[in-house]
Amino acid sequence: MDKPKLLVLLGPTAVGKTKLSLELAQRFGCEIISGDSMQVYRGMDIGTAKASEAEQRLVPHHLIDIHDPAYPFSAAEFQERVKSLITDIHARGKLPFIVGGTGLYIESVCYNYQFTDVGMDEAFRQEQEAYALANGDEALHLRLRDIDPESADRLHANDRRRVIRALEVAHVSGQTFSAHLAAQKKESPYELCIIGLTMDRALLYKRIEERIDEMMNEGLIQEVQKILDAGCPKQAISMQALGYKEIVRYLDGELSLEEAVTLLKRDTRRFAKRQLSWFRHMKDIYWVDVTETANFSAHFQLINDIIVGKFVHKIEYNQQP
Template identity: 35%
Template sequence: MSNNLPVINLMGPTASGKTALACELYERGNYELISVDSALVYRDMDIGTAKPTKEEQLQYPHHLIDVITPMEVYSAAQFVDDAIRLIDDIHSRGKTPILVGGTMLYFKALLEGLSDNLPNADQAIRSEIEAKASEEGWQAVYDELVHVDPLAGEKFKVTDKQRIIRALEVYKITGKPITQLQLEQPKNLPYRYTFYNYALLPDRVELHKRIALRLEKMWEIGFLNEVELLIKKYDLDENLPSMRCVGYRQALEFLNNGDSSHKKRTEMEDKALFATRQLAKRQYTWLRSLQELHHFKTYLTTKQAHEDLRNLHR
C-alpha cells in the first residue's frame, strides 16, 4: 500500500469552529468525516456534547458518532483501531478522510501509535479501584500504584486520577507494570498514511465568549432534561467515563443533590462553565505539545482556514 495516502487532521479546542469548517470542506470536496471526540461516541448524549443534529448528520455524515451507550468504555486504542479501519475504507472508495475533533489523546495515539500489548479497559476493575478511592482516599490508591509500579509513581501525582486508574488497571489485568509494557514493544505506527495537520486556535478571550454562548444555548434547549432522561434510562454514576464529560458531571451532581433552587442551579452552571474553560485550556496545551513533534498549520479564525484550505487535496 502506498505510504502517501492523505489523511487530514482538523483539530481545535471546544467551540473553535472546527466542525463547521469540516462540514464546509465536505461540501466542496471528495471527503468523508471521522469524528475525533471522546464525548460524541455516546448515544443519547446530544445537547451537552454539542453533537451535530440528526439533520446535520444526514447532510454531513460523521463516522464514530453514537458508537456506544453511556455505560460503556471507549479507549484510545479502540479509537485507533476504528479510525484506521475507516481511513482504509474511505481511501478504497477514492475519497480522502477528514478527522475532526478536540480529543487530543486520540490524535496523539493516531499520529504516534500505541503500544499494542496494552489491554483494553475493564470497567469492573476500574470500579474496584474507584470504590477503594471512595472508601480509603486517593492517597491509598496512589500508594498501591507506587508499590507495584514505582516508575509510574514517579511520573504521576496523586491528583492524576485517570492515569492512576489506568496504570493499576493494566497491572491487575497483566501482572506487569504499565511502564514496563510501554517499553517492551515498539509503537505500531500507521506509516502508510501522510498526515496533514491543521488546527484552529482562536484568541482565548474570543473562545471564552463562544463557550459561554454555547453553554447558555445548551441550558435553553434542554440540557438538564437530557441528563434527567439519561438517569431514567441508565444506571449512571459519576465515575463512568461518560459522566466525566464536562457539563454532564456538574448536571448529574446537581440533579442527584435534590436541591433545585435558583442558587444551586446558578452554582452548577458556573461550575460547568469553569470546567469547559479548563477543558479548552488543556486542549491548547495538548496542541502545543503535539506541534513540537508534528508539522502543523494553525489558524486564528475559520475564515483564515477557509481561504487557505479552499483547494485542499482535491
C-alpha cells in the same frame, strides 16, 4: 507504495471545528470521522455538541451514536474502528477526515500507538477505585501528579478511569504513562495533513461560556435525566463527561443549578487548556489562528491552501500556536 492520505482537524472545544469541517469535507470529498470520545454515545447530543442531523446529512459522519451511554468506550477501540474506517473510506474514493478534540484518541490513530504493551493489574485498579470513592477524585489525581505530573496535567481529576489507567501503567511497567506515550515511534502509516485551530484565550473562554449557556437553554438537564432514567449508571464513563457529571450532581442535590453551571464553565475552560497542551506535544500540526471569527472565508482559504499544498504539491508549512 504510497501511504493512504488522512486529513485531521483538531482544536479545543468551542473553537469552531464543526462549521469549518463541513465546508472542507464538501470541498475535498471527505467522510468525517468524529474524534470525540463522547459523541459515540446515543442520546448525548446537547452536552457533546454533536453536529445536527441536518449537518450530518451534508457529509457522511462516522463514530457518532454507536454505543449506549453505559458502554465503556476506549482509545483502543477507537483506534481499531478508525483504522478500518480509513480503509473503507479510501475504497469508496473519498478522503477520511478526523474532526475532534480528544488528543489521545486522534494521536493513537495518526501514529499507530500500541495499546497492548502494558498489562493490567485488576487488584491494583480496584484498590485505586476504592481510594477514589473514600477520598475523592482530587485525591486520586494528586497520586498521579506525584508520580507523573505530565499525565496529571493532561487528565482531569474527574476522568477517574484514565487517571487509574495512568497509575496502573506506572505500577505495572515501572514507566510513567507520559513516558510510555513519548516512547512511541511517532511514525505514521498515513500521509498526514493535521490542521490545528487556535484562538485568543479570552475569546475562547467567552465562547465556551456562551456555548454552555446555550446547552442549558437547549435542555441539557433533561438530556441527562433521560439517560439516567433509561438505566445508565452514574458511574459510567459517559456520565463522567463534562456537562454530564455536573448535572448529575445537581440532580442528586449536591449542587445548586447555579453552582453546577459555574463548575461546568470552570472545568470546561480548564479542559480547553489541557487540550491545547496535549496538541502542542504533537508534531506535524499546521496551526491556524481563527481569533478573527468574521474572517471565516480567509481561514477556509488558508486551510484549503495547506491541504492542497500538502496532498497535491507537497509544500512545507508550519506555524506554532
